[in-house]
Amino acid sequence: MTITIALPSKGRMKDDASAIFERAGIRITAVGNDRSYRGRVEGWDDVEVAFLSASEISRELGNGTVDFGVTGEDLIREGLAEADKRVEVCARLGFGHADVVVAVPEIWLDVDTMADLGDVASDFRARHGRRLAIATKYWRLTQRFFSSQHGIQLYRIVESLGATEGAPASGSADIIVDITSTGSTLRANNLKVLSDGVVLRSEACFVRARKESHANDATVQRLIDAVRSVL
């Protein structure tokens, strides 16, 4: 059986992901020319590599089109319903750290916690004639965090495809749920993270699609062992 590993073809995770595999003795060579989106692994004839974007990798792991992938935990948990049933995080790779957070305008001086935000959400319609609007591209994580974990039901998600931190200033939403690493984009947009507003601490992960055919497959186990051995 051929085992397919999906690696980031571009973006912030590409170089670190390749470096981990190199250290693990998994040397990837492009099939065809350097711009090819397929690769092979020297000495592992039953392994092939697909180069995809980080979010495509999450999707392909979810539908089982690839066996392994390197992508951010945020993209796995946002992209896949019941992620733990469909994939297994084999290793956390120690790069690509970023937190998915709830951030509100700094001038909301009396809002520091999710409980405070819950109070704001309850009063919002009476005060403003509409529900509290949250800009995010993480609608699954946001719904789970607000509704299931914090019991906040009165809000509306405004889907954001980019520049989410600008939404409160432009008036398209009141608060945001987005990724942050250094915090500088939030500060530049006069937003603050709530003290208990970390939805997920994400990093790059080595992830396996749960497939029955993997049971007792020597190559599957050898790949997991090789990656874990260099962490």
Ligand SMILES: Nc1ncnc2c1ncn2[C@@H]1O[C@H](COP(=O)(O)OP(=O)(O)OP(=O)(O)O)[C@@H](O)[C@H]1O
């Ligand atoms: N400062 C950051 N901003 C955004 N994402 C970050 C940051 N630091 C780490 N990441 C992580 O990087 C991953 C996204 O990587 P990247 O932006 O390279 O994806 P991409 O290849 O652009 O995907 P796509 O084009 O499909 O959106 C996410 O898992 C995210 O958590």
Ligand SMILES: O=P(O)(O)OC[C@H]1O[C@H](OP(=O)(O)OP(=O)(O)O)[C@H](O)[C@@H]1O
């Ligand atoms: O906390 P910080 O260090 O400021 O990083 C967070 C920002 O970085 C990312 O945007 P980026 O400009 O990389 O563009 P992208 O969303 O297209 O990846 C992300 O979407 C945040 O806006």
